[in-house]
Amino acid sequence: MxxxxxxxxxxxxxxxxxxxxxxxxxxxxxxxxxxxxxxxxxxxxxxxxxxxxxxxxxxxxxxxxxxxxxxxxxxxxxxxxxxxxxxxxQKQVVQEGNFFKRAIRTFGDVFVPIIPVLVATGLFMGLRGLLTQPQILDIFGMTPDSISQNFLLYTQVLTDTAFAFLPALVAWSTFKVFGGSPVIGIVLGLMLVNPSLPNAYAVAAGDASPIMLLGFIPIVGYQGTVLPAFIAGILGAKLEKKLHKVVSETFDLLVTPFLTLLIMSILSLMIIGPIFHSFETVVLNATQWLLSLPFGLAGLIIGGLNQVIVVTGVHHIFNFLEVQLLTNLGENPFNAIITSGMAAQGGATLAVGLKTKNVKLKALAFPSALSAFLGITEPAIFGVNLRYGKPFVMGLIGGAVGGFVANILQLAGSGMSITVIPGILLYLDSQLLPYILVNVIAIATGFALTYFFGFKDEDLKEI
Structure with a gap:
């Protein structure tokens, strides 16, 4: 059709x-x-x-x-x-659901347009890691010293640009979602990372000092941050729409963007930036604490519950966490853990497809399992596993087991938003074989538990 x-x-x-x-x-x-x-x-x-x-x-x-x-x-x-x-x-749609779900949905709406660029950046990181491995270079009779500095500089352009100017991307998308002018959002976001400001990474490393306003307000660039640009985007879009209503049409084109950028640049650099960057740091530290729990506990918890969060529809919050991990650590330990949850649901769905004698269910289960192995679990969850209950639970157990192993092995991807089979591109270094092992364990656990304990044709409902 x-x-x-x-x-x-x-x-x-x-x-x-x-x-x-x-x-x-x-x-x-x-x-x-x-x-x-x-x-x-x-x-x-x-x-x-x-x-x-x-x-x-x-x-x-x-x-x-x-x-x-x-x-x-x-x-x-x-x-x-x-x-x-x-x-x-639009206003009615935004008001649907409780405050938490509305907030997460809005955050997801902002991030969805940005994700393709972050995915591409992660792939560039993975390919750079592959091409600069001594073992790979040795195949061509080269060493790391043989690589042209110009080539390395070019790879830096590919891998660093999106994260260096991330506030501009976030502010652009936020302005768009909240009904402001996206181009004003871009400029506001670029102001947060203007080269004239002390670089946030240099300040953190002790190589530069913040500009102290009034003797106690630190002013720095906000490279790699999310929340300051997100909050600034929301307030900036609302301010712009308010100005459109109160400024006469004769002066609107001149006055509205001028006042929007003036007011929001001051608020962003002096108030919003310092406050929400501090909050962002707290969230990052809490995430790192969770991931550092002993005995693979973080993998058990996150791998086991990740797909439950997907069912609730608030899983977009992980985008924020993954971006923060990448920008501050240069790696993403969340990726391998949540990959386990996805792979296990695919394994559970595959078991249903192989065990059932229902032709219609087979036709639904096999492509849904393939979709899960490509990183999209909704067809497997809502089309098969959650519909029959036990396969979904068995998939959660498989995700916990795979997440446990990923956490124990300290796997960390070079990017985000691609998982399971496509996610291999984020582990093209010494982690490749452990990554494959983790996925096999998760799939096998979800498959075996579902095949032997989680599904039988007697449980079928009309579909």
Missing amino acids: ENREIAKEVIQAIGGEENIASVSHCATRLRVMINDEKLIDKDRVENIDKVKGAFFNSGQYQIIFGTGTVNKIYDEVAKLGVAEVSRSE
Whole structure:
């Protein structure tokens, strides 16, 4: 079925255009705000071609298509005229759910557009690590001293740019999400990392001193930070929209951006930056403390609970933690642990597919397991494992076991947001074999527990 036909089928199955308040999407799911849930033909939705599951969460009907596909389906839905969202509808969408879920969803909305760049940066880091390994260079009769300094400089450009200017990316996306002018967000974010300011990394290393304002307010650049730019973006977008209302149209183009940047630059450098960078440091220290727990406890906890957090839809908070680990440590120990949780769910789904005699369930389970092995677990979780309960629990146990081993081996990736099979690219160094071992353990545990204890055809419900 063509994507346009799928989009039409989805619209009809959820009650038609008149039952849709707004439509958006994330990396894997089409997110639809519904006027009347009773008008949805849920069985019809789940039987549409390319749909891998559907469920309600935080006031949204979320239809899982997977990465790549969801963008195309959303574009077709938009062409049919139902994806246009008015400002009043936007406000209504933001107010759905409790404060915590709204905050996490907003944080996710800000980060989703940035993630592809961070993924690419992580891959560049992995490839640089591979190409500079003495063992790899030896194959070509080279040594680390043989590498051109210009080449190393170029690799630094590839790997350092996104994190050096991360506040600009965050402020741009935040302005966009909150209805401000993205270009003002970019400039505000760039002000936070202006070369005229003392470099944050140099200050931390003791090679530079902060500018002391009024004798007690330290002013530095905010390279690699997230929260200062995020908070500045929220307040800046709201200030800009307020100014648009009070400044006359004659002077709006001149006065609004001027005042927005003036006021927000002062607030960001003197108040927002120092306060939220300190809070960011507390969060980072707490994360590092958790990861340093003895006996692999962090791996057990995070690996075992990660996919539960995915079910709740608040897993975007990990984006913030992973970015902080990468910018401050240069590595990401979270990646291998959460990879275990994903791999184990894929193993559990594969066990269901191999054990069941139900043709329809087999057809659903095998591609869902493959999707999990490629790092997207929603089809496996919502389409198979969570639907039958025990496979999901067995997958959680497999994730805990794999996470335990990853934590014991101190695995840490060079980037973020790619896991399981694609995640190999983040471990192209001495960690490659341990990374593969961890995934095999997680998959095997989830598979074996599900196959022998977690599923039988007698438990099948009509699907």
